[in-house]
Amino acid sequence: MTCFEKKGWIMMNHKPILIGITGGTGSGKSTVAQAIYDSLSEKNIAIIEQDAYYKDQSHLTFEERTKTNYDHPLAFDMDLLIEHLEKLSNKQCIEKPAYDFENHNRKKETTTFYPKDIIILEGILLLDEPKLRDMLDIKIFVDTDSDVRIIRRILRDIEDRGRSLESVIDQYLSTVRPAHLQFVEPNKKYADIIIPEGGFNQVAIDIMIAKVKSIVQERV
Ligand SMILES: Nc1ncnc2c1ncn2[C@@H]1O[C@H](COP(=O)(O)OP(=O)(O)O)[C@@H](O)[C@H]1O
Numbered sequence: 001m002t003c004f005e006k007k008g009w010i011m012m013n014h015k016p017i018l019i020g021i022t023g024g025t026g027s028g029k030s031t032v033a034q035a036i037y038d039s040l041s042e043k044n045i046a047i048i049e050q051d052a053y054y055k056d057q058s059h060l061t062f063e064e065r066t067k068t069n070y071d072h073p074l075a076f077d078m079d080l081l082i083e084h085l086e087k088l089s090n091k092q093c094i095e096k097p098a099y100d101f102e103n104h105n106r107k108k109e110t111t112t113f114y115p116k117d118i119i120i121l122e123g124i125l126l127l128d129e130p131k132l133r134d135m136l137d138i139k140i141f142v143d144t145d146s147d148v149r150i151i152r153r154i155l156r157d158i159e160d161r162g163r164s165l166e167s168v169i170d171q172y173l174s175t176v177r178p179a180h181l182q183f184v185e186p187n188k189k190y191a192d193i194i195i196p197e198g199g200f201n202q203v204a205i206d207i208m209i210a211k212v213k214s215i216v217q218e219r220v
């Protein structure tokens, strides 16, 4: 069954444009996603964070959940993410999960998410799974040096995600860095565009916006 929001619908008979923004942790993915969203805010557009699709771990204790490798593809419920993107392509609503970084678990509540003309999907592991990769109309890799990324991550995880300096460093060395080298960096080759240094690269963002607008024009 199709599902509509009261908002304007510009490409009624078309599948949504799916923009994937990937790159290492702290590279600036969310910042780039927000900049694109802000520049196209008059359109029927939304952001989906891949983080919302971390697997539910309610069967584990908090202590056990701290030991999960959150940078491995198996940490994500990729089947649910793909199912949701397919539903949105078919103009169906989804119940989008939400994630609690402090508890290392999915939240109980979900949000009803309506189909959009443009969806920005943002996350560390968008290009590793061929089926997901093939669904993306535009694939962007935000490329930022690892020393800059770890500094950003330390600040963010302590401030927003309830972590200690020691836990961020331990996690980075034991799982984040090895998984980045194994699953994130090698998939850069699949990107259509590589944006150096993330969110404040206005030239790259303007080029992206022009591309999205030209796809919209083709489809209306
Ligand atoms: N080009 C940039 N220069 C300086 N700081 C940036 C830049 N891009 C992002 N940041 C900052 O770095 C932090 C991480 O950025 P974010 O977009 O959340 O990264 P990601 O989503 O890849 O983890 C945020 O505090 C953000 O404001």
Ligand SMILES: Nc1ccn([C@@H]2O[C@H](COP(=O)(O)O)[C@@H](O)[C@H]2O)c(=O)n1
Binding pocket: 024, 025, 026, 029, 051, 054, 070, 071, 100, 101, 103, 104, 105, 123, 124, 176
């Ligand atoms: N319980 C969790 C879940 C994920 N992480 C880390 O989040 C990173 C991905 O988010 P970004 O915004 O940084 O792209 C990823 O590197 C995981 O290590 C976590 O620490 N705890």
